[in-house]
Amino acid sequence: MDLNEIQASIFINALPAVGPARFHSLLQVFKSAKETVAAGPDAWRELPSFGETTVNQIRLEWDTARRCAEEDLELIQKENVRVLLWSSDNYPRLLRELSDAPPIIYVRGSEPMFDPPAVALVGSRKCSYYGEKVARRLSADLAEAGISTVSGFARGIDSHVHDETLVHGGRTWAVLGSGLSVLYPSENKRLAERIEASGALISEFPMKTTPFPANFPRRNRIIAGLSQGTVVIEGQIKSGALITARLAADAGREVYAVPGPITSALSAGPHYLLHMGAKMVTNVDDILEEIPGLADVSHQGSGGAPGENNPGLTEEENRLLLFLGDVPVNKDVLALKIKKDPRDLAAVLLEMELRGLVRLLPGGAIVRK
Amino acid sequence: MLSRVYSAAVNGIDGYPVTVEVDYRPGLPSFSMVGLPDAGVRESKDRVISAIKNSGYHFPAQRITVNLAPGHIKKEGPSFDLAMAIGILGAADVIAQDNFGDCAFLGELGLNGDLRPVRGVLPCTMGLKKKQVKKLVLPWKNAKEAAIVEGVDVYPVHSLEDAVKFLIGENHDSPFIIDRKTVFQQSRAYTVDFSDVKGQLFAKRAVEVAAAGGHNILLLGPPGSGKTLLARRLPTILPDMEFEEALETTKIHSVAGYLRDSDSLMATRPFRSPHHQVSDVALIGGGSNPRPGEVSLAHRGVLFLDEFSEFGRNVLEGLRQPLEDRFVTVARIANSVKYPADFLLVAAANPCPCGYLGSEMRPCVCPASHIQKYRAKISGPLLDRIDLHIEVPSLMIDEITEEGMGGESSSQIRLRVTAARERQRRRLQPTGLFTNSQMNVRQIKSFCALDPGGKALIKQAIKKLGLSARAYDRILRVSRTIADLAGEEAITSAHLSEAIGYRVLDRRPAEGDLAPA
Structure with missing residues (x-):
C-alpha cells in the first residue's frame, strides 16, 4: 500500500483491534503511521501489547479496514471534514496532553482554534427544568466571557449548552460518540449546522461509525481533554457525566459541580462530586477563578436567587412568583396552596405566561421563567 | 281455516x-x-x-x-x-x-x-x-x-x-x-359522583366546561392519573334527561339487547367505553341485520375512547359523520335505517409513548422525536372535532393536602351546567342549535364578539404560544361556554384566557421542552 501519513492514520484507526494505546505504541516503534502500515502486521507482533491472537485478528480486519479508510477519504472530501493527527502541529494542545489522546480526530466546522480556553459542561440527557436553566445560564455567561464550551451533542444538557452558547455568539465544540456522517440524535441536525458555523463537530471514529454505547465513554475523554475544566450540571451517580468528571480529574483538569435539590436523583452525581472535593459552582465566576490567565477577567455573572418583589407586577403576581421556583409546581398544588379558584388561576397564569414570567411545562406544571 | x-x-x-x-x-x-x-x-x-x-x-x-x-x-x-x-x-x-x-x-x-x-x-x-x-x-x-x-x-x-x-x-x-313517574325518578340516580375525584381541580373544571357547552374533550395524562375516573363522571353532570330522551335512549338499548331485565327505562345518561380494538361496524353500527353501534348506544350520553392513539385509523375516521350529523345511516339495498348518535366524545391518551411525560411518579424515557411523532398521531384524525384538550397530571399523594380534596358533588355542578345550557338554548334558538359546540364559523362570529382587549389577548396568545390557526374558532366557542357558565353575556379576557389554556396540543413545543431544532 502506498499511503500518505493521513491516509495511513485513517487506516490504522479503522482497525477495531487497534485502540489509542496500541496506536501510540505503534507510532513509538515505527515513528510514523506510514511506516507502521508499510511494516505490516507481522512486524507488529514484536510489540509487547500485540500478541499472536491480536495480530491474527488484525489480519482478518485488514481488508475491511482498507475499504473503510477508502470510504472515509471520500466522505472527508465530500463533507468538508479535516483530519488532525496527534503528531501534527494543529492538533489541540490540551487534548494532546492526555495519555490516551486520540491519535487522529475528525473535525468538521470552522478553522479549528483550540487555544482559547474552553470549559466542558456536561449533564444528563433527561435533565430537569432546573438543569436546563443552569446549563443555559452558565453557557450564556461563559460565552459572554469569551470562553468556549465543550459538550457531547446529546439530548438534554448537552444540547442546551451548545444552543445557548451559540445564541450568545460564543464558540462551542461538540464531541460525538459516532462518526461525523452519522448525526445522533438526528433531531439535532439543525444544531449541528449552527455549531459548525463557529465551532466544530469532533469525533475520533471513522466517518460512518454508528453511536454504539461503548463509544460514549471514549468520547467523554475527549470532552474532558479539550477543556480546562469540566462542569457537571446534573447526572445520576452512574452516568456519562460522572465518567467525564473522573476522566477530567485523571487528566489533572479542574472538576466543578453544580448543586441541585437534594430530592432529585439528578443531583446525586454533582453532590457526590462535591463530597469528593469538586469545586462548587453557583455562578460563572466560580468557574473563571480557576482558569489560569482569566482570574483578572472581571465578569458579572447573571444573578443567583430571584429578588423578593418585582415592582412591575401586581401583588397577586408577586405572591404567585413567591410560590414558584425552578422546581416545577403543579397547577393543582398551586391552586390549593394559594387557595384560588382554578378558573381564576388559569386566567392569571396564562396572562403571566404571555408576559414571559412563567412557563407551562408538559404535565401541567409551572415554573418561573 | x-x-x-x-x-x-x-x-x-x-x-x-x-x-x-x-x-x-x-x-x-x-x-x-x-x-x-x-x-x-x-x-x-x-x-x-x-x-x-x-x-x-x-x-x-x-x-x-x-x-x-x-x-x-x-x-x-x-x-x-x-x-x-x-x-x-x-x-x-x-x-x-x-x-x-x-x-x-x-x-x-x-x-x-x-x-x-x-x-x-x-x-x-x-x-x-x-x-x-x-x-x-x-x-x-x-x-x-x-x-x-x-x-x-x-x-x-x-x-x-x-x-x-x-x-x-x-x-x-x-x-x-x-308508575311511569316513579320509575322515571328512581332510575335517574347515578352510581358514581364527581365528589369521588380527589384533587384535579383544573381537569374537573375543564370537564365541567365540556359538559356545559357539549364540547368534545381530549384528556392527556399518565396512566393512573384519573382520566377514566373523570370521564366516567361526565354523564353525571350533564343536564337531567327528559322523559322523551330517556325513552329514545331506552329504545336504542332495547334494540341492541343491552337493556337489563330490572330496567324499564334508562333515565341516566349512557356511558360507553369501547375497547380500542373495536371494529368500525361495532363502533358505528351496521351488519347484515343492522344493529346500533357504540356511537348510538352513547346517544345523549358520553362515548369514551380510552387509549385514543391505539384506535384504528379507519375506525376513528368513521366517527366523523356521526360527530357532524348526530345520527348514523346504515344503508342496505333493501332498506336503510337511521340510528341517532348524539354523544359527547371524551378521548383519553398518554402524553407520550412511555406515558410518563411530565409525571412526578417517574421520568419519561421517550426521545423527543418519538414524542413529536406520537403527538402527530393523536393530532391526526378527529382533532378538529375536539374543542378542549387538557392535561390530567398525576400527583404524588402526599403533595395534596386533605383540604379541598373532595369538592363539589355532581348535582351541584349539574345545576351550573343546566343553567349554562339554558342560556345557550335561548341564544341559539333562531339557529335551531342547542349547544355552543354546534356553532359554525358564521355563528361564532355573531355570538362570540370580543372586545378590543380580548382581541389583543388572543392575537398575542397565538403569536407567543404558537397556537395554530384552527385553534382560533375553538377558543372562541369554548370561551362562549365559559361566559355562559359564569352567567355573563359578554366574553371577557378572563374567559378567553381560560379557554386558551384548554388547547395544549396546539401549543408549539416551547424551546427546551424538546431539544433545540
Missing part, C-alpha cells in the same frame, strides 16, 4: 306491527313460512310445534302456511314464536278468534312452552300503539319495559299455556301497571 294475529318487529330503532296469518289446508303435513323470514325466524317452526304439543294441545297434521306481513321487510329473531303458536291454535279452533282480535303477542318459546324475553320490546310496543292495538301479551321479563308505553295494556305470561288460559278467559288477569 285461517287466523290472524298481531305481533311486532323493529326496523332501525322503530317498531312496526307485523300481522301473522296462519292457514290450514288438508293435505300432506307440512309447515311453510313466507314473508321474508330469515334463517332465525325459520327455526321458530320447530320450537312452535314442540311448544304446542308439550303444552298439551293438539297439533294438526295438515298443510300449514304462516305469512308474516308486511312481506317486503326482512324479519329476524325469535320474537314471533308466541304469535305463531297462538295463530295455529286459533286456526285449529283451540281458541276462538274473537278472543285475540285486539291482542298482540311477543316472545320466544321454549320447547316445553315456556316463554323467554326478546329484545326491542319498547319500540315494538310503541309501534303497536300506533296501530291502535290495545293489549299486548309478552314474557314476564319484558313486562316492565313495555308498560312504560301509555295506552297499551300489558299482560305478562310465563308460558304458552298461560297465554291460552288468559285468552279464553280462564285467568282473569289485570294488566301490568307501573
Whole structure:
C-alpha cells in the first residue's frame, strides 16, 4: 500500500483491534503511521501489547479496514471534514496532553482554534427544568466571557449548552460518540449546522461509525481533554457525566459541580462530586477563578436567587412568583396552596405566561421563567 | 281455516306491527313460512310445534302456511314464536278468534312452552300503539319495559299455556301497571359522583366546561392519573334527561339487547367505553341485520375512547359523520335505517409513548422525536372535532393536602351546567342549535364578539404560544361556554384566557421542552 501519513492514520484507526494505546505504541516503534502500515502486521507482533491472537485478528480486519479508510477519504472530501493527527502541529494542545489522546480526530466546522480556553459542561440527557436553566445560564455567561464550551451533542444538557452558547455568539465544540456522517440524535441536525458555523463537530471514529454505547465513554475523554475544566450540571451517580468528571480529574483538569435539590436523583452525581472535593459552582465566576490567565477577567455573572418583589407586577403576581421556583409546581398544588379558584388561576397564569414570567411545562406544571 | 294475529318487529330503532296469518289446508303435513323470514325466524317452526304439543294441545297434521306481513321487510329473531303458536291454535279452533282480535303477542318459546324475553320490546310496543292495538301479551321479563308505553295494556305470561288460559278467559288477569313517574325518578340516580375525584381541580373544571357547552374533550395524562375516573363522571353532570330522551335512549338499548331485565327505562345518561380494538361496524353500527353501534348506544350520553392513539385509523375516521350529523345511516339495498348518535366524545391518551411525560411518579424515557411523532398521531384524525384538550397530571399523594380534596358533588355542578345550557338554548334558538359546540364559523362570529382587549389577548396568545390557526374558532366557542357558565353575556379576557389554556396540543413545543431544532 502506498499511503500518505493521513491516509495511513485513517487506516490504522479503522482497525477495531487497534485502540489509542496500541496506536501510540505503534507510532513509538515505527515513528510514523506510514511506516507502521508499510511494516505490516507481522512486524507488529514484536510489540509487547500485540500478541499472536491480536495480530491474527488484525489480519482478518485488514481488508475491511482498507475499504473503510477508502470510504472515509471520500466522505472527508465530500463533507468538508479535516483530519488532525496527534503528531501534527494543529492538533489541540490540551487534548494532546492526555495519555490516551486520540491519535487522529475528525473535525468538521470552522478553522479549528483550540487555544482559547474552553470549559466542558456536561449533564444528563433527561435533565430537569432546573438543569436546563443552569446549563443555559452558565453557557450564556461563559460565552459572554469569551470562553468556549465543550459538550457531547446529546439530548438534554448537552444540547442546551451548545444552543445557548451559540445564541450568545460564543464558540462551542461538540464531541460525538459516532462518526461525523452519522448525526445522533438526528433531531439535532439543525444544531449541528449552527455549531459548525463557529465551532466544530469532533469525533475520533471513522466517518460512518454508528453511536454504539461503548463509544460514549471514549468520547467523554475527549470532552474532558479539550477543556480546562469540566462542569457537571446534573447526572445520576452512574452516568456519562460522572465518567467525564473522573476522566477530567485523571487528566489533572479542574472538576466543578453544580448543586441541585437534594430530592432529585439528578443531583446525586454533582453532590457526590462535591463530597469528593469538586469545586462548587453557583455562578460563572466560580468557574473563571480557576482558569489560569482569566482570574483578572472581571465578569458579572447573571444573578443567583430571584429578588423578593418585582415592582412591575401586581401583588397577586408577586405572591404567585413567591410560590414558584425552578422546581416545577403543579397547577393543582398551586391552586390549593394559594387557595384560588382554578378558573381564576388559569386566567392569571396564562396572562403571566404571555408576559414571559412563567412557563407551562408538559404535565401541567409551572415554573418561573 | 285461517287466523290472524298481531305481533311486532323493529326496523332501525322503530317498531312496526307485523300481522301473522296462519292457514290450514288438508293435505300432506307440512309447515311453510313466507314473508321474508330469515334463517332465525325459520327455526321458530320447530320450537312452535314442540311448544304446542308439550303444552298439551293438539297439533294438526295438515298443510300449514304462516305469512308474516308486511312481506317486503326482512324479519329476524325469535320474537314471533308466541304469535305463531297462538295463530295455529286459533286456526285449529283451540281458541276462538274473537278472543285475540285486539291482542298482540311477543316472545320466544321454549320447547316445553315456556316463554323467554326478546329484545326491542319498547319500540315494538310503541309501534303497536300506533296501530291502535290495545293489549299486548309478552314474557314476564319484558313486562316492565313495555308498560312504560301509555295506552297499551300489558299482560305478562310465563308460558304458552298461560297465554291460552288468559285468552279464553280462564285467568282473569289485570294488566301490568307501573308508575311511569316513579320509575322515571328512581332510575335517574347515578352510581358514581364527581365528589369521588380527589384533587384535579383544573381537569374537573375543564370537564365541567365540556359538559356545559357539549364540547368534545381530549384528556392527556399518565396512566393512573384519573382520566377514566373523570370521564366516567361526565354523564353525571350533564343536564337531567327528559322523559322523551330517556325513552329514545331506552329504545336504542332495547334494540341492541343491552337493556337489563330490572330496567324499564334508562333515565341516566349512557356511558360507553369501547375497547380500542373495536371494529368500525361495532363502533358505528351496521351488519347484515343492522344493529346500533357504540356511537348510538352513547346517544345523549358520553362515548369514551380510552387509549385514543391505539384506535384504528379507519375506525376513528368513521366517527366523523356521526360527530357532524348526530345520527348514523346504515344503508342496505333493501332498506336503510337511521340510528341517532348524539354523544359527547371524551378521548383519553398518554402524553407520550412511555406515558410518563411530565409525571412526578417517574421520568419519561421517550426521545423527543418519538414524542413529536406520537403527538402527530393523536393530532391526526378527529382533532378538529375536539374543542378542549387538557392535561390530567398525576400527583404524588402526599403533595395534596386533605383540604379541598373532595369538592363539589355532581348535582351541584349539574345545576351550573343546566343553567349554562339554558342560556345557550335561548341564544341559539333562531339557529335551531342547542349547544355552543354546534356553532359554525358564521355563528361564532355573531355570538362570540370580543372586545378590543380580548382581541389583543388572543392575537398575542397565538403569536407567543404558537397556537395554530384552527385553534382560533375553538377558543372562541369554548370561551362562549365559559361566559355562559359564569352567567355573563359578554366574553371577557378572563374567559378567553381560560379557554386558551384548554388547547395544549396546539401549543408549539416551547424551546427546551424538546431539544433545540
